[in-house]
Amino acid sequence: MSSGVRIAVIGATGAVGKESLEILEERKFPLAHLRLFASKRSAGQSMKCLGRSWKVEELTPDADFSGIDIAFISATDDISREYGPRLAAAGATVIDDSSVFRMDPQVPLVVPEVNPESAHQAQRGIISIPNCTTTPLVMALKPLHEAATLRRVVVTTFQSVSGTGAAAMEELMAQTRALFLFKEPEVKVYPYQIAFNLLPQIGSFSEDGDCSEEIKIVNESRKILDLPQLRITATTVRVPVMRCHCESVNIETEKPLHPDHARELLSAADGVAVQDEPSAGLYPMPLPSTGKDEVFVGRVRADASVPHGLNLWLSSDNLRKGAALNAVQIAQILVKAH
Numbered sequence: 001m002s003s004g005v006r007i008a009v010i011g012a013t014g015a016v017g018k019e020s021l022e023i024l025e026e027r028k029f030p031l032a033h034l035r036l037f038a039s040k041r042s043a044g045q046s047m048k049c050l051g052r053s054w055k056v057e058e059l060t061p062d063a064d065f066s067g068i069d070i071a072f073i074s075a076t077d078d079i080s081r082e083y084g085p086r087l088a089a090a091g092a093t094v095i096d097d098s099s100v101f102r103m104d105p106q107v108p109l110v111v112p113e114v115n116p117e118s119a120h121q122a123q124r125g126i127i128s129i130p131n132c133t134t135t136p137l138v139m140a141l142k143p144l145h146e147a148a149t150l151r152r153v154v155v156t157t158f159q160s161v162s163g164t165g166a167a168a169m170e171e172l173m174a175q176t177r178a179l180f181l182f183k184e185p186e187v188k189v190y191p192y193q194i195a196f197n198l199l200p201q202i203g204s205f206s207e208d209g210d211c212s213e214e215i216k217i218v219n220e221s222r223k224i225l226d227l228p229q230l231r232i233t234a235t236t237v238r239v240p241v242m243r244c245h246c247e248s249v250n251i252e253t254e255k256p257l258h259p260d261h262a263r264e265l266l267s268a269a270d271g272v273a274v275q276d277e278p279s280a281g282l283y284p285m286p287l288p289s290t291g292k293d294e295v296f297v298g299r300v301r302a303d304a305s306v307p308h309g310l311n312l313w314l315s316s317d318n319l320r321k322g323a324a325l326n327a328v329q330i331a332q333i334l335v336k337a338h
């Protein structure tokens with residue numbers, strides 16, 4: 001890859017795909033060639049990246065994937081399932097955004113600030129990135145675990161509509177506009193109106209009553225932190241916010257962990273920024289987190305209801321650290337290793 005990297009972005013026209021192009025540009029990625037794929041709807045469009053215009057190709061089963069070094073897939077589960085192994089077989093290292101391969105023992109699930117060494121263990125030629133709520137959560141949990149050993153984690157998420165993709169962002173805008181014009185809002189993407197509402201459901205429900213997003217957070221956190229027995233439970237909520245996911249996190253630790261010490265540990269953690277002066281009105285929120293790379297953590301305080309309890313609140317841009325940025329950082333690790 002010394003003369004530059006040949007990249008493909010599958011799902012280039014989506015919410016994550018567009019962000020990926022911006023981040024490749026911002027980070028001056030050593031690009032030799034770029035191929036962009038999307039559905040028939042977008043084929044022929046031009047998109048800009050690193051000072052050049054690139055044509056979007058239609059993704060078809062007879063596409064020739066030879067000569068691609070790294071392929072980002074940010075499309076749908078079905079596309080990841082079908083094209084991930086095909087791109088890997090053609091010689092590309094695949095960095096996949098979907099949940100399809102995340103729990104496969106031969107597929108590393110990577111957050112560069114937490115388990116970067118796993119990026120070199122892609123036995124199937126595929127690396128997964130976590131769910132957009134798992135990534136900021138494990139970034140905050142890792143330094144706290146190393147200092148005080150996690151005993152239990154309870155997390156409640158407040159997830160923006162961009163986590164569902166471009167169509168959901170349009171739906172929130174369209175419903176808001178309709179309501180201000182005293183019209184009936186159209187409901188297409190979610191089971192209920194999302195504008196001026198919130199939905200305690202993300203994904204489908206299991207027989208036990210958990211929704212699929214909650215199960216992902218539990219399983220993925222255990223895999224990335226390499227804590228298969230970690231006691232962790234989640235409730236995931238969709239909120240009428242355009243971008244950035246927030247999480248209320250309650251932890252119990254084996255050893256005592258003072259909030260001041262927790263703040264110091266979080267401030268020193270890669271990719272984490274502490275915003276915690278509540279009396280001055282400083283705490284993490286979606287709007288100021290938008291477009292930022294860091295996971296912002298605040299409201300760090302003792303939970304006196306258990307011997308060693310701590311509450312914290314975090315906010316992170318789901319399209320950046322929750323998806324595109326995490327994937328590009330993994331690509332940078334791969335490029336550096338060559």
Ligand SMILES: NC(=O)c1ccc[n+]([C@@H]2O[C@H](COP(=O)([O-])OP(=O)(O)OC[C@H]3O[C@@H](n4cnc5c(N)ncnc54)[C@H](OP(=O)(O)O)[C@@H]3O)[C@@H](O)[C@H]2O)c1
Binds near residue numbers: 013043162167318
């Ligand atoms: N949004 C997030 O915060 C987030 C975070 C982590 C992971 N992810 C994952 O990232 C992936 C993409 O999410 P997104 O939010 O970017 O979704 P999105 O905005 O809906 O974009 C989907 C992309 O996939 C393309 N696509 C859809 N059907 C296709 C087909 N049949 N053939 C070829 N291309 C097709 C779309 O092309 P057209 O524009 O032509 O329709 C578009 O480029 C998903 O797997 C999602 O689970 C998302």
